[in-house]
Structures are given as structure tokens and as C-alpha cells.
Amino acid sequence: MRRVRPGAAASRAGAAASRGASGPPAGTVTRAAGGSSAADEAGGPATRAAGEERALTSVAAGDRYQGEEPRDLPRLWHVTLSVSGEDAPLKEVRRALEQLAHDHPFLLTSRYANDHAEIRYWEEARDLHDAAAVALRLWGEHRQTAGLPPWEIVGLEVIDRQTYHQRIAEGYGPPPATPVGAHPF
Secondary structure, three states, X not given: OOOOOOOHHHHHHHHHHHOOOOOOOOOOOOEOOOOOEHHHHHOOOOOOOOOOOOXXXXXXXXXXXXXXXXXXXXXXXXXXXXXXXXXXXXXXXXXXHHHHHHHOOOEEEEEEOOOEEEXXXXXXXXXXXXXXXXHHHHHHHHHXXXXXXXXXXXXXXXXXXXXXXXXXXXXXXXOOOOOOEEEEO
């Protein structure tokens, strides 16, 4: 079965007709009486007629050229996840964040108030998309096991390690998370 871009065969056929070409429309394979193509009868590979669209091919995800550096090695990503919602007792929020830190060992620090919290941690992932996907699932997946409030995610920042350290060096990034644990705002 051949795949051709939608409309490509029709537009080629129209162009051939306007040039005065005769024969079957482009993209049409002539078949012998037995149902095989003329190229099959000849025992060789099919050759394209003038104006015939060639089949599309695809490249498998992850394929790369020879000599290209592998891109699937895990890297460290600094994640800041912000959540907020209805007021909750401070003691319960603190206890839940401490449990989350226990369940998620890369958790650096968290800050919290009655109605919002910010969690900062390092994630090891192949690329930014994977790190962000894990971060977006973190709160919901640990909500029952850690007893987290039913808050929604309202912010997410994912940056690579180099960018994080560059921000710190230039003085405009978040201060390094030296006080590990859950702290009030």
C-alpha cells in the first residue's frame, strides 16, 4: 500500500493535464490482468513515471545521524512547582509537605501558607518535556498518600542545571535551597 500526501496526486494530475500529458493520472499504478503492477511483472523495483508522487517515508523517533551525540542521557532539571487553593490548617499543610519530601527523595525545599505552596526539587529526566510531565503529576499522584490539600497547580518552572547555576551566579535566581525541608512563607 502506498501513502501519498492528501491532494498531491490530484494536483499533479491536474498539472499534467494542463501541460497536455496523456495517460493515467499521476500516482496511478497500472496493473496487469493478474492484479500485479507492471514493475512486479518485470521482476524489478517500481520506477516512478514523470509526475508520479513518491511514497512518504518516516524516521523512527530517536533515530539520529552517525556521529551525533546521544540525546537520551538523563540530565538534572531544577523544578519549581506552585500550587494554591482553599485555606487549609498550617499544621496539616506542613505535615503533608514533610510526608511528600519523604516520599519524593529529591525534594529540596518547600514553602507554604494557608492557601498556597511552592515546592523546589531536582528531577533527573531525559529532556524538559519528561521533567515537566513528572512535575505536573507530582501533586496529584501524592495527594492521597501524603495527605496534600486538594489544591491545583498554578505555576511550573523547569530549567536545566546550567541555567540554574547561571542565574545564581548573576544574582537574580532563587537563592540556593540550603534550609532543606518545609518552611512557612
